[in-house]
Amino acid sequence: MELLGQDGREGLGRRANSRFVLILLILVSILLLLSSLYSAQASVFKKAREGVLDATAPVLEIFSGPVAYFNDIAGNISDYFNVLEQNKALREENAELRQWMNEALELRKIVGAYDGLQTYRAPPAAQPIDAYVIGETNDAFARSMIVNAGRAQNIEAGYAVVDNRGLIGRIVDTGARASRVLLLTDVQSRIPVFVEGAAVEGLLVGNTRGKPAIAITEGVDDVEIAQGLRVLTSGAGGVMPRGLPVGVIDGGHGDDIVVDLYANYARTRLVRIINYEFPEVGETPSADEEVAATVSEG
Amino acid sequence: MGYRAEHLLSLLKTVAPLLLGLLGVIFLALPMRLFEGAAPTPIIPLVVVFFWSIYAPAYMPSVSVFLIGILQDLLTGGPLGLWAAVYLVTQFVVMSQRSYFLGREQKVVWLGFALAAASASLMLWLVMSLMSGVLLPVGGLLAQMATTVLIYPLFGIAFGEFHRRILVEA
Numbered sequence: 001m002e003l004l005g006q007d008g009r010e011g012l013g014r015r016a017n018s019r020f021v022l023i024l025l026i027l028v029s030i031l032l033l034l035s036s037l038y039s040a041q042a043s044v045f046k047k048a049r050e051g052v053l054d055a056t057a058p059v060l061e062i063f064s065g066p067v068a069y070f071n072d073i074a075g076n077i078s079d080y081f082n083v084l085e086q087n088k089a090l091r092e093e094n095a096e097l098r099q100w101m102n103e104a105l106e107l108r109k110i111v112g113a114y115d116g117l118q119t120y121r122a123p124p125a126a127q128p129i130d131a132y133v134i135g136e137t138n139d140a141f142a143r144s145m146i147v148n149a150g151r152a153q154n155i156e157a158g159y160a161v162v163d164n165r166g167l168i169g170r171i172v173d174t175g176a177r178a179s180r181v182l183l184l185t186d187v188q189s190r191i192p193v194f195v196e197g198a199a200v201e202g203l204l205v206g207n208t209r210g211k212p213a214i215a216i217t218e219g220v221d222d223v224e225i226a227q228g229l230r231v232l233t234s235g236a237g238g239v240m241p242r243g244l245p246v247g248v249i250d251g252g253h254g255d256d257i258v259v260d261l262y263a264n265y266a267r268t269r270l271v272r273i274i275n276y277e278f279p280e281v282g283e284t285p286s287a288d289e290e291v292a293a294t295v296s297e298g
Numbered sequence: 299m300g301y302r303a304e305h306l307l308s309l310l311k312t313v314a315p316l317l318l319g320l321l322g323v324i325f326l327a328l329p330m331r332l333f334e335g336a337a338p339t340p341i342i343p344l345v346v347v348f349f350w351s352i353y354a355p356a357y358m359p360s361v362s363v364f365l366i367g368i369l370q371d372l373l374t375g376g377p378l379g380l381w382a383a384v385y386l387v388t389q390f391v392v393m394s395q396r397s398y399f400l401g402r403e404q405k406v407v408w409l410g411f412a413l414a415a416a417s418a419s420l421m422l423w424l425v426m427s428l429m430s431g432v433l434l435p436v437g438g439l440l441a442q443m444a445t446t447v448l449i450y451p452l453f454g455i456a457f458g459e460f461h462r463r464i465l466v467e468a
Contacts, residue, residue: 022360022393026386029367032379037429045378052372059324067328135327137374138339140439141426144375146327173375180375187430208434266331 050175053146057178060135061148068269126241126276129153133269134178141208143186145169147271150177158240160233160274166245166262167191167233168271181271184212184246184261192236193246193259198225201234204246204259211247213256227251231259241276311465315357318457319346319366327373338442343370344418345446345453347385348411351392352399354461363389380425384418391417404454411450415443 036045079086131153135146149155151174159171161181169189173180182189189206193214202214214231229249235242250260322342330339343366350358367382374381392399392414399407419439427434 018355018360019393022386022390025360025364026383026390029364029379029383029386033377033383033425036378048378049372049375052369056324056327056373060327063324063328067330071329071331133329135373136329137376138326138328138330138442139374139376140338140442141422141434142374142376145329182375187426187434207430207432208438 046173049173049180053173053175053178053180054150057134057146057148057175060146060178064132064134126274128272128274129155130270130272131179133271136265141187143183143189143206143208143265144172145181145183145265145268145271146178147181147273148178149273150175150179152177153273154275155179155273156275158238160240160244160276161271162244162274163263163268163271165264166247168263168265168268170240171273179273183265184263185210185265191240191246192234193231194234195225195249195257196230196232198229200225201236202257204231211250211258211260213258216257225249225257238278241274244274312357313362314460314465315346315350316362316365319343319362320369322346323366323370323373326370338438338445340446340449341442342446342453343367343381343385344388344415345411345450346457347389348392348414349454349457350461351389352396352407352410353458354465355393355396357461357465358389360386360389377425377429380422383425384421387421388414388418404451407454408447408450411454412447415447419443 129149131147131149133145134148137144145168147161155171155174157171157174160167161169161171167184169181169183169186170191171179172182184191184204184206185208186206187208189204189212191204192201193204194201195214200214200216202216204212205215206212227249231246231249233240233242233244233246245262247259247261247263250258319342322345325342326339328339330337347358347363347366351363363385364382367380367385368378370381371378392410395410399410419436423434423436423439
């Protein structure tokens with residue numbers, strides 16, 4: 001009897017203890033969640049994220065090689081089934097691109113002539129840093145990638161990241177040798193963009209869908225935004241250079257203007273991080289402002 | 299075997315499920331893009347937490363669960379504490395139903411896991427929607443949870459063998 005009771009008490013005691021710890025840790029997590037809501041950029045959390053980034057980067061780098069290899073094999077298998085269609089599509093695209101190339105060469109000549117003019121001053125050139133994608137968050141709501149370049153390569157938070165198709169996101173955390181890229185589809189992503197040819201400025205707001213939407217900040221109310229217009233970064237608010245290709249307008253989705261991104265995240269392997277120094281504002285900003293005001297009114 | 303080595307071995311056994319969970323988190327961060335990214339990556343840490351919370355909670359103390367969740371939060375760059383809370387609540391619910399699941403058929407446990415995954419999804423979706431201020435689309439989350447539930451039997455068997463042969467026997 002005594003033994004049984006002791007055992008029971010012991011078992012109960014241990015269970016109660018572990019349950020106490022469990023509930024305590026749940027409360028700690030909720031507290032962390034609430035505090036990270038109000039201070040997501042607090043230095044403690046930021047340090048922790050960067051530390052984890054640095055600690056896991058070597059592991060991710062080791063694994064990302066074989067993973068890419070198997071992805072390629074799987075990709076190859078599916079490619080075999082539609083190689084003819086792909087070939088045809090590529091030939092058509094090639095023909096189209098050749099025309100564009102000729103036009104671009106022509107335009108380069110004209111721009112070169114303008115460059116020669118004394119009144120024109122070219123904006124400072126960006127200094128790109130190349131990096132490989134070594135990780136990505138396979139999470140339903142958080143969309144980001146980890147690339148193998150960090151503070152050692154002079155990368156800072158806010159820099160734009162592009163691949164060979166267009167903008168893919170911006171740097172949010174930088175470790176010593178790895179950084180996190182917040183993708184355009186993440187709920188937290190806000191990128192200032194403009195629609196080419198429609199005089200519309202807005203924010204590209206991620207919503208975890210494949211095609212993010214534009215929230216218009218400036219533009220004429222009854223403006224017609226046609227399908228297929230190009231969307232580019234506007235450079236408003238600093239850091240990101242103006243004119244990086246983002247995507248094309250893909251019609252409306254309710255009240256939203258939906259953008260079909262150029263980026264294809266399933267194929268992004270090599271990225272380019274754009275280290276862009278914004279030109280200093282000159283002594284006579286008032287003249288610029290007047291011009292900007294008249295443009296937005298008109 | 300010396301006393302030291304034995305002690306070390308038993309310690310290693312106790313943290314083995316934790317290490318598996320951490321590996322699962324790393325697996326989630328790998329750039330897996332099978333079928334052009336159409337196949338979502340299963341959330342293996344959820345399976346690890348669920349499995350050991352039912353069959354051997356001593357091997358999955360709440361601190362381990364917390365560490366797995368925190369690592370996932372830090373690595374995904376999401377709000378800190380979200381996955382920790384999800385895994386801990388899952389453990390809480392599972393441990394309260396433990397006596398029901400013990401000794402049941404695998405099918406029943408599988409159903410239990412599906413329920414646990416559904417409740418975890420609901421929690422994730424609610425918190426993320428609250429934080430972003432809009433009702434987020436659920437498609438991606440459902441696909442990922444469905445994948446996780448589908449692969450559960452495979453990992454259930456593998457973890458079962460691992461637990462029996464390595465953690466308990468050896």
